[in-house]
Amino acid sequence: MKKGQIYEGIVDKIEFPNKGILMIEGTKVMVKNAITGQKIRFSVSKMRKGKVEGRLLEVLEPSHLEDRAAKCPAFGPCGGCTYQTMSYENQLKMKAEQVERLLAPVCTEYEFLGIQGSPSEWEYRNKMEFSFGDEYKDGPLALGLHKRGSFHDIVVANQCKIVHPDYNLILSCVLTYFSEKGTDFYHRLSHTGYLRHLLVRRAAKTGELLISLITSSQENLDLSELRDRLLGLNSDGSKESANCLEGSIVGILHIVNDSLADVVKSDETNILFGRDFIREELLGLSFKISTFSFFQTNSLGAEVLYSVAREFVGETKDKLIFDLYSGTGTIAQILAPVAKKVIGVEIVEEAVEAARENAKLNGLSNCEFIAGDVLKVIGSIKDKPDLIVLDPPRDGIHPKALDRIIDYGVERLVYISCKPTSLVRDLVVFQERGYRVEKVCCVDMFPETVHVECVVLMSRVEK
Ligand SMILES: C[S@@+](CC[C@H](N)C(=O)[O-])C[C@H]1O[C@@H](n2cnc3c(N)ncnc32)[C@H](O)[C@@H]1O
Numbered sequence: 001m002k003k004g005q006i007y008e009g010i011v012d013k014i015e016f017p018n019k020g021i022l023m024i025e026g027t028k029v030m031v032k033n034a035i036t037g038q039k040i041r042f043s044v045s046k047m048r049k050g051k052v053e054g055r056l057l058e059v060l061e062p063s064h065l066e067d068r069a070a071k072c073p074a075f076g077p078c079g080g081c082t083y084q085t086m087s088y089e090n091q092l093k094m095k096a097e098q099v100e101r102l103l104a105p106v107c108t109e110y111e112f113l114g115i116q117g118s119p120s121e122w123e124y125r126n127k128m129e130f131s132f133g134d135e136y137k138d139g140p141l142a143l144g145l146h147k148r149g150s151f152h153d154i155v156v157a158n159q160c161k162i163v164h165p166d167y168n169l170i171l172s173c174v175l176t177y178f179s180e181k182g183t184d185f186y187h188r189l190s191h192t193g194y195l196r197h198l199l200v201r202r203a204a205k206t207g208e209l210l211i212s213l214i215t216s217s218q219e220n221l222d223l224s225e226l227r228d229r230l231l232g233l234n235s236d237g238s239k240e241s242a243n244c245l246e247g248s249i250v251g252i253l254h255i256v257n258d259s260l261a262d263v264v265k266s267d268e269t270n271i272l273f274g275r276d277f278i279r280e281e282l283l284g285l286s287f288k289i290s291t292f293s294f295f296q297t298n299s300l301g302a303e304v305l306y307s308v309a310r311e312f313v314g315e316t317k318d319k320l321i322f323d324l325y326s327g328t329g330t331i332a333q334i335l336a337p338v339a340k341k342v343i344g345v346e347i348v349e350e351a352v353e354a355a356r357e358n359a360k361l362n363g364l365s366n367c368e369f370i371a372g373d374v375l376k377v378i379g380s381i382k383d384k385p386d387l388i389v390l391d392p393p394r395d396g397i398h399p400k401a402l403d404r405i406i407d408y409g410v411e412r413l414v415y416i417s418c419k420p421t422s423l424v425r426d427l428v429v430f431q432e433r434g435y436r437v438e439k440v441c442c443v444d445m446f447p448e449t450v451h452v453e454c455v456v457l458m459s460r461v462e463k
Pocket residue numbers: 294295296325326327328329330331345346347348351372373374375391392393394418
């Protein structure tokens with residue numbers, strides 16, 4: 001095989017997250033975004049240390065798993081969804097198999113509880129971050145998601161199906177407004193221009209909408225007309241519903257961000273209307289969510305995830321629980337009513353403040369939240385936990401933090417993971433140091449995409 005050569009073949013399987021695997025002339029080849037059973041044409045793009053990667057050129061024949069048409073007109077070019085042509089049943093089966101295959105070499109004799117689906121397959125996201133740009137070089141202003149595999153090109157996402165239609169009305173309103181005004185977007189290479197991102201949060205339970213326009217400081221535009229146009233989308237009960245929001249806008253923010261990196265952050269926030277947070281409800285508790293605080297992106301899915309975690313945690317009466325990587329303290333607050341005390345540790349100060357405020361709103365006095373790096377903080381907590389819940393970011397747990405967590409020697413640990421490859425790496429260490437994997441349950445929080453969450457119950461076997 002040589003770089004640049006073109007081959008055809010049938011995809012054998014998909015390895016997490018989106019690696020289509022084929023055997024070509026006895027060599028294993030990985031082609032991203034190819035689906036099991038598809039006949040594809042690809043070009044060899046990388047050959048290193050015996051590993052061969054290919055770039056998908058064309059799907060010659062669809063897979064038997066692709067049993068329906070994609071719902072979104074932007075499916076394919078848009079980098080958001082990968083599996084819209086597979087029925088949800090097939091997606092769930094595939095994700096469960098991927099996790100089982102990853103676990104097989106490292107865990108034996110555990111109970112695999114399969115996968116629980118998202119209660120809503122579509123319109124499930126409570127947050128979406130859209131980027132300004134153009135669909136092709138020097139094309140008209142676009143607002144949407146990055147084109148698959150592209151740093152620059154944007155696909156207009158005004159018919160996105162994994163968000164509520166309210167997002168699409170808001171996106172179209174903002175895009176039309178700035179197109180009419182001829183406002184330029186922020187060019188990521190030259191660092192010139194104004195429009196950067198549009199961040200929309202919509203609470204599934206309350207329908208509250210928070211809209212944040214993120215720009216550079218390179219222009220000083222009066223945004224009151226845009227604000228009024230957006231507020232005009234709020235239903236007053238007299239208009240045609242197709243052009244009105246179902247939820248209601250509770251806040252419109254203008255955030256200035258001059259960071260050179262392509263990240264959404266704030267150097268300065270101006271409230272153009274209302275307040276700077278929405279309220280969401282999960283499992284009977286109420287949560288205040290601001291623009292930047294971490295909150296599970298699928299609210300109804302989060303209820304499933306937390307219910308599985310709560311079941312795995314088991315008996316908590318008179319127990320001190322550590323909720324490590326606690327975000328806005330959702331897990332801590334769900335466990336607190338049935339525990340002696342819960343201590344959450346989270347690195348983002350703003351999230352910790354939100355967690356404290358949310359606990360107060362929910363009338364919980366036995367939750368404590370500590371701001372800091374788990375690695376540094378846990379050694380300084382005087383109390384010893386009876387149980388630990390872990391929900392680290394995608395990279396998993398820092399090896400030194402992992403050692404300290406294991407040193408507590410708690411009887412039971414529940415590990416929630418948003419990236420099974422990191423989970424598997426950490427499980428090896430837990431098992432080497434005296435823990436046994438009892439149960440694993442997957443939860444699909446992101447239908448149509450490559451992601452899958454896992455909840456793992458471990459118990460201590462060596463004292
Ligand atoms: C997957 S989220 C989980 C949040 C929360 N458990 C929830 O369900 O909403 C991971 C969290 O870990 C936090 N985090 C990342 N690195 C950390 C560290 N070294 N120490 C403490 N928290 C960290 C992130 O800010 C994020 O809020």
